[in-house]
Amino acid sequence: MHLRKQRLLTPGPTPLYPPALHAMMAADLHHRTEEFRKVYRSCLADLKEVMGTSNDVLMFAASGTGAMDAAVSNLFSRGDKVVVCSAGKFGERWAEIAKAYGLEANVLTAPYGEVVTPGRVEAALAAEPAVKGVFVQASETSTGAMHDVRAMGQAVARTGAIFVVDAITGLGTMPLDIDGWGLDVTIGGSQKAFMIPPGLAFLSVSPKAWKMAETATLPHYYFNLKKEKKSGDAGESSWTPATAMILAMAEALRFIKQMGMAKLTENAQLLAEATRAAVRALGLELFAPGSPGSSVTAVKAPAGMDSSTIVKEFRNRFGAIIANGQGTMKGQIFRIAHLGYFDFADVFATVAALEIILNANGFSVQYGTGVAAAQQVYARAAVKPQP
Amino acid sequence: MHLRKQRLLTPGPTPLYPPALHAMMAADLHHRTEEFRKVYRSCLADLKEVMGTSNDVLMFAASGTGAMDAAVSNLFSRGDKVVVCSAGKFGERWAEIAKAYGLEANVLTAPYGEVVTPGRVEAALAAEPAVKGVFVQASETSTGAMHDVRAMGQAVARTGAIFVVDAITGLGTMPLDIDGWGLDVTIGGSQKAFMIPPGLAFLSVSPKAWKMAETATLPHYYFNLKKEKKSGDAGESSWTPATAMILAMAEALRFIKQMGMAKLTENAQLLAEATRAAVRALGLELFAPGSPGSSVTAVKAPAGMDSSTIVKEFRNRFGAIIANGQGTMKGQIFRIAHLGYFDFADVFATVAALEIILNANGFSVQYGTGVAAAQQVYARAAVKPQP
Numbered sequence: 205m206h207l208r209k210q211r212l213l214t215p216g217p218t219p220l221y222p223p224a225l226h227a228m229m230a231a232d233l234h235h236r237t238e239e240f241r242k243v244y245r246s247c248l249a250d251l252k253e254v255m256g257t258s259n260d261v262l263m264f265a266a267s268g269t270g271a272m273d274a275a276v277s278n279l280f281s282r283g284d285k286v287v288v289c290s291a292g293k294f295g296e297r298w299a300e301i302a303k304a305y306g307l308e309a310n311v312l313t314a315p316y317g318e319v320v321t322p323g324r325v326e327a328a329l330a331a332e333p334a335v336k337g338v339f340v341q342a343s344e345t346s347t348g349a350m351h352d353v354r355a356m357g358q359a360v361a362r363t364g365a366i367f368v369v370d371a372i373t374g375l376g377t378m379p380l381d382i383d384g385w386g387l388d389v390t391i392g393g394s395q396k397a398f399m400i401p402p403g404l405a406f407l408s409v410s411p412k413a414w415k416m417a418e419t420a421t422l423p424h425y426y427f428n429l430k431k432e433k434k435s436g437d438a439g440e441s442s443w444t445p446a447t448a449m450i451l452a453m454a455e456a457l458r459f460i461k462q463m464g465m466a467k468l469t470e471n472a473q474l475l476a477e478a479t480r481a482a483v484r485a486l487g488l489e490l491f492a493p494g495s496p497g498s499s500v501t502a503v504k505a506p507a508g509m510d511s512s513t514i515v516k517e518f519r520n521r522f523g524a525i526i527a528n529g530q531g532t533m534k535g536q537i538f539r540i541a542h543l544g545y546f547d548f549a550d551v552f553a554t555v556a557a558l559e560i561i562l563n564a565n566g567f568s569v570q571y572g573t574g575v576a577a578a579q580q581v582y583a584r585a586a587v588k589p590q591p
Numbered sequence: 592m593h594l595r596k597q598r599l600l601t602p603g604p605t606p607l608y609p610p611a612l613h614a615m616m617a618a619d620l621h622h623r624t625e626e627f628r629k630v631y632r633s634c635l636a637d638l639k640e641v642m643g644t645s646n647d648v649l650m651f652a653a654s655g656t657g658a659m660d661a662a663v664s665n666l667f668s669r670g671d672k673v674v675v676c677s678a679g680k681f682g683e684r685w686a687e688i689a690k691a692y693g694l695e696a697n698v699l700t701a702p703y704g705e706v707v708t709p710g711r712v713e714a715a716l717a718a719e720p721a722v723k724g725v726f727v728q729a730s731e732t733s734t735g736a737m738h739d740v741r742a743m744g745q746a747v748a749r750t751g752a753i754f755v756v757d758a759i760t761g762l763g764t765m766p767l768d769i770d771g772w773g774l775d776v777t778i779g780g781s782q783k784a785f786m787i788p789p790g791l792a793f794l795s796v797s798p799k800a801w802k803m804a805e806t807a808t809l810p811h812y813y814f815n816l817k818k819e820k821k822s823g824d825a826g827e828s829s830w831t832p833a834t835a836m837i838l839a840m841a842e843a844l845r846f847i848k849q850m851g852m853a854k855l856t857e858n859a860q861l862l863a864e865a866t867r868a869a870v871r872a873l874g875l876e877l878f879a880p881g882s883p884g885s886s887v888t889a890v891k892a893p894a895g896m897d898s899s900t901i902v903k904e905f906r907n908r909f910g911a912i913i914a915n916g917q918g919t920m921k922g923q924i925f926r927i928a929h930l931g932y933f934d935f936a937d938v939f940a941t942v943a944a945l946e947i948i949l950n951a952n953g954f955s956v957q958y959g960t961g962v963a964a965a966q967q968v969y970a971r972a973a974v975k976p977q978p
Binding site: 206207209211219229337463468470523525547550553559564570572 | 593595596598617674759789854855857890909910911930932933934935936937939940941943944946947950951957958960962963965966967969970
């Protein structure tokens with residue numbers, strides 16, 4: 205055995221920002237105290253700031269799916285007509301939630317690796333004026349593809365429907381003008397670009413969405429947006445909050461504010477570009493070449509090689525955890541993440557490891573070829589040293 | 592600003608083993624309890640095991656220099672004749688300690704980057720039979736060079752002198768047969784291959800060294816080997832121990848025992864070999880090509896480039912801390928560490944970063960060339976994936 209550090213290269217959980225991890229140690233505090241209210245309030249305010257919205261932002265002790273559930277159960281009624289964009293595993297999740305709550309969903313599917321075009325959404329809205337909501341993933345984590353939520357948002361805004369965007373891996377990896385583009389609900393999670401462990405979900409709620417909440421009749425208890433809004437205004441959460449997670453979030457948000465959300469996004473975009481360049485230089489094919497997002501890069505395994513082999517080799521040779529394909533894509537693709545606490549050194553090491561793994565498994569590449577392509581991206585981007 | 596993770600590539604402090612860091616959080620315990628005695632005893636026993644010696648091993652709340660001081664102040668008397676091998680900044684430290692305590696030192700110097708040969712030690716011992724001790728660095732951290740302590744030990748063993756070896760960066764980076772080679776005192780520190788922060792020093796003491804302690808008359812108080820041996824046998828330290836550090840050490844030693852000290856050493860040797868291969872492939876010169884150790888690789892800056900530029904660029908572009916030359920070598924060389932918690936992914940990333948830095952500062956290299964040379968070392972060493 206040689207030494208192999210554990211390295212998380214997955215699109216959530218992502219690598220942890222160390223000061224956020226250390227902040228969790230201060231969790232011997234009570235949540236119904238002014239001390240904690242101060243932290244909770246600053247968390248909500250900072251989230252609003254980095255999300256760049258004037259909408260309300262609410263937070264739950266839950267994983268991202270909890271906030272997806274909350275959006276449906278608080279804003280809709282049984283039998284409501286909705287449009288679901290489904291281009292991967294998380295699109296399918298929207299369809300499942302809609303079904304669980306008895307919504308009448310028109311599911312617009314696209315094959316894994318492709319996207320649902322804004323034109324199809326527009327057409328669906330035109331065909332059925334009674335549609336109350338449109339659901340989509342900003343970034344479809346299972347395939348690495350990115351939806352055009354800007355154009356979709358503009359189409360939805362012209363109707364009575366609200367636009368509900370799962371931006372769990374979209375936040376911090378792509379520009380998202382929540383207010384300008386009409387993203388009525390925008391959902392995020394802690395274990396993504398926010399660099400802390402899983403356990404917190406949050407969402408922004410627009411006035412148009414709040415209005416829908418007035419007439420919505422689906423049952424809910426834990427995920428109560430109105431109650432949570434009132435609690436949040438008082439610096440509290442309705443139920444017992446995940447205090448250690450909130451402390452971590454406050455610390456991570458301090459860092460993200462200092463760096464700037466736009467710069468964090470640009471960072472993910474650059475690392476994704478470098479990874480795509482490396483992968484192409486090695487003669488591999490991207491899985492979602494048409495609309496590649498920057499949260500994760502999905503790569504097709506070379507012909508005759510199971511992507512599970514590549515995943516296993518990353519772990520066994522380098523202690524690094526990369527993601528396999530999900531669902532039907534398992535064995536077909538592997539995925540390398542860029543969202544949150546990743547830097548160029550991570551990309552260089554990951555690509556060098558990939559070159560070794562490809563060579564060791566019968567797909568011959570020249571050592572250093574992929575790394576050089578990634579280095580070129582660094583150089584072309586004129587990444588400036590920090591004084 | 593793009594995202595740059597802090598990366599410690601220095602020969603101490605070295606990167607921290609995360610579970611050891613987490614173990615420090617359990618420091619709300621008292622040091623005069625059976626609970627703590629259990630930890631302290633296991634630490635001493637595990638240290639003995641990984642150092643591979645039957646000699647006593649003692650530990651101090653101190654940095655490595657404390658244990659160097661302890662060896663002199665406990666085992667010698669004012670006016671004692673000693674031989675000091677000095678081939679760098681830490682050899683000079685032995686000479687300073689000898690001077691501070693009034694020893695009569697014959698200092699055998701070698702230029703920075705070279706080593707003192709065993710033949711010179713043998714000759715010095717032959718010329719002065721009254722010599723009571725020989726001092727040396729197993730690995731001279733300031734230059735990256737490695738002394739032949741095996742041959743020196745055999746020469747010293749034939750005399751009445753004791754052999755005092757600063758193995759602070761030697762332990763875990765080179766084979767050291769403490770008992771077989773006659774290393775009467777072997778000194779280590781926590782922040783080196785032991786992967787935890789600075790704050791603990793330890794040393795092994797042979798029967799021959801204990802015998803010298805009987806007649807030694809130099810004054811000392813905190814560093815009292817005899818008292819510490821008695822305390823250690825009772826599972827305690829003489830003075831208040833650095834409890835958090837001991838908890839970290841216990842955790843790190845668990846890992847090192849599991850991996851095996853020989854494998855940890857081999858790991859450093861492989862990473863050093865890969866780094867040397869990369870540096871040569873990039874057309875740079877090693878600083879200590881004759882006796883390169885595996886704790887750290889010292890590299891000459893290209894002609895006309897100050898090594899401080901390279902150090903600064905590593906920090907500014909990649910958040911990585913590498914070491915400059917020390918003393919007169921500052922500006923001449925830079926040093927990249929391999930001891931402790933380093934792996935191949937670290938080397939790949941470091942070399943890719945170095946290539947970018949060289950190119951950006953007027954020393955043109957082909958991207959990927961150095962990385963490929965390091966990858967070749969990985970492949971040639973037939974590093975096997977871990978099932």
